[in-house]
Amino acid sequence: MKANLTTICNIDTQEEIRAFLNKFFRGVEDLNDQKRNQIVLAIDEAIANAIIHGNDNDDQKSIQLDIDINSKRIHIELSDIGLFDEIMNNDKKDKHLKEVIKDKQKGGLGLKLIYSIMDVVCFYTQNNKSYCLMVKLLK
């Protein structure tokens, strides 16, 4: 199974994207409701980071989402995510929750969620494009 979409960099689009993802992942047999919700959440977090931090919520820019599923894994790739501090200095994801609370920190939790939910997470650049690759193993 494959799916792809291109979205403008505007946080107003997120609810619509989640609806698209929920509909698509309902067709995947090996996913129960909880796993489906978690995967949609991880993708939503990655897209939110790319829109807000990577592309400054600039709706003249767009990001591309590609999903490829086989019997063993879900492969998700986001491209044109921009380069943002949270990825380049992603120590926030390793921060203890008590420190997050003490620092009254709002950001950084999205990356924590992504790394907790996905089995593989990788951010990289190639040919002047930036990517987020996430893999969820099914079995």
Next chain:
Amino acid sequence: MEIIQHYEDEILTIQLTGELDAKSSIDLDETIKLALLQEKTRIVIDCQRLNYISSAGLGVFISHLDDLKAYGGKFVFYGMNGSVYNVFEILGLHTIMEIVRDRFEAQTLMNES
């Protein structure tokens, strides 16, 4: 996302309806900031109609947690569905936040403090 507030017996109840994400969390943050300014620090969050929460929504609660405690208040959440509760669980927030089943338990817990 719809945010409805109700203040009674020194308890502010914030009812959330819909999806709490990067966009809607801005409104929630303003709501809680205003409540703090008005010294409404005992806050019950009614999650019965909350369908989704992202890190941005969680971030709003986390960022105000210590301020509420400093003023002798707190958050109590009730009526969470399984998927919303699971997001709290993934980050370990279910052990830090006070989460109960229903309004009665929420009020009881709030009045104990």
